[in-house]
Amino acid sequence: MSLYGTMRTGVSGMNAQANRLSTVADNIANANTTGYKKASTQFSSLILPSTGGAYNSGGVTTDVRYSISAQGTFTYTTSATDLAINGKGFFIVEGTDGQEYMTRAGAFTMMDDGSLQNSAGYTLMGYEYSSTEDPTIVVNGFDGLQQINLSSGALNAKGSTAGALDVNLPSNEEVGYEKTTSLVAYDSQGNTRLIEFTYTKTADNAWSVEASYDGTTIAGPIAMTFDSEGQLLTPSPATITTTAQVIDGANLNALSITVGGSSQLASAFDVSNGKIDGNGASKVTGYEISDDGIVSLKYSNGELTPKYRIAMASVQSPDNLKPLPGNVYSQSNESGVVVMGYAGTNGYGSIISGALEDSNVDIAEELTSMIESQRNYTANSKVFQTGSELMEVLVNLKR
Known part of the structure; x- marks a missing residue:
């Protein structure tokens, strides 16, 4: 030896x-x-x-x-932008160098520009939300991601496009009887526009309805007929469609108003359902983040509007990721390729708003x-x- x-x-x-x-x-x-x-x-x-x-x-x-794959316990907080992942996956964040990284550190704070940054200065990334389909993601890369911004809709106005107006028309009134009611719609700039609907009895079980704005007819007269039970027969489909208008430089969209719940019974004229979509100009007063990562802005009129979907990532061997300063990780040769997805789908964990994952x-x-x-x-x-x-x-x- x-x-x-x-x-x-x-x-x-x-x-x-x-x-x-x-x-x-x-x-x-x-x-x-x-x-x-x-x-x-x-x-x-x-x-x-x-x-x-x-x-x-x-x-x-x-x-x-x-x-890295061992999950920590959770500490609950009062901030909706504190995020934790319950299960598999990582948040995607962007560093000051413009590169994307993965992290489980979800102590995000809204900055003065509306972006969400964690305590290490990394910005949360996601996709723009779509109500008709999930945003298209690049499965094995970070292309298409954008910074989630909570001030992106500081003021919001949505023009009306559809609504419903269900009334009872009194069957015991004489021919020529006329009654008017109205709905408030919103133009493209959030201005309120009063749409009047005038019902006129033309014969037994037969009425006409006309829609107008500021004295200008925008739909009608449209025939409404009823069966012997007082149930609506026509129009079919039971919809009143108005023509679009340009008013003081703003667009009042064509409106599709369903009237399928209307009836003709021996009772006084009555509106059982009257509603229309759209909203006037309102400010952002808060935000909510759901367990599937949908970031919604809350407006002063009470509307909750989805804006972003938080992206999540994973690799085949998380424990072999490369740790970097700031409690973030990057892909390594041993970790496998990055696979993208959303919270609550394909094995990814759910997002807990108002919580942080402990060490x-x-x-x-x-x-x-x-x-x-x-x-x-x-x-x-x-x-x-x-x-x-x-x-x-x-x-x-x-x-």
């Missing part, structure tokens, strides 16, 4: 325990870091070939692993590891010291 080899083995052991102690120090320092995933040190022996009955001591090498560090476990590392470091130093002393004895044999 080589005394030099013994000393080198002792040094190898001390270096390995120093590495372990470094991961312990990082874990303890980040025990309260949102979304932090602990590091651990794995040891592997280095065996040298032995010849002629002499044993050659090798040493030990270390490999640092990260428990998965166990302080008791780390302190135990610290004591073990300290004792093992001391033991390896004794091996080195003993080798050094034997070398001194060998040198002094000549005296």
Whole structure:
């Protein structure tokens, strides 16, 4: 056995325990870091070939692993922009370098420009929301993502396009009887426009309805006929369609008003259902984030309008992602390719608004590891010291 080899083995052991102690120090320092995933040190022996009955001591090498796939507990907060993922997946964030990264650190705060940034300065990314279909995503890349912005709709106005007006027309009135009611619609600039509907009895079980705005006819007269039970027969389909108007530079869209619930019974004229879509100009007063990642803006008129869908990502081997400063990760050769998706679909976890994922560090476990590392470091130093002393004895044999 080589005394030099013994000393080198002792040094190898001390270096390995120093590495372990470094991961312990990082874990303890980040025990309260949102979304932090602990590091651990794995040891592997280095065996040298032995010849002629002499044993050659090798040493030990270390490999640092990260428990990225191990989920932490949750801490609930009062901020709707604090986000946690319950299950598989990562948020996509953009750094100041313009590159996209993955993270579980969801302590996002709305900045003065409306963007959402976490405590490390990374901006949350997603797709523009569509009410008819999920946004098209690039499955294996970050193309098409945009910054989620909560002030993108500081003022909102939506022109009316459809509504409903169900009335009862009194069957016991004389021919020529006339009654008027109205609906408030919104033009493209959010102005209110009063649409009047005039019903006139033309014969038994027969009426006409005309829609007008400011004295100008925009639909009708349209014939409405009823059966002997007072149920609507025509028009079929039971819809009144108005013509579009340009009013003071704003567009009043063509309106499709359903009247299928109208009746003709021996009772007074009555409106049982009158509604129309659209809204006037209103300010953003808040926001909501659903468990499937839909970001909706809340307006002063009470309307909740979906604007974005938070994107999520995953890889085949999350524990092999490359950790970077700021508690973010990037793809590595061992992790596999990035696969995109949405919360609550294809195995991705749900998003919890008003919560943060805690670090998965166990302080008791780390302190135990610290004591073990300290004792093992001391033991390896004794091996080195003993080798050094034997070398001194060998040198002094000549005296």
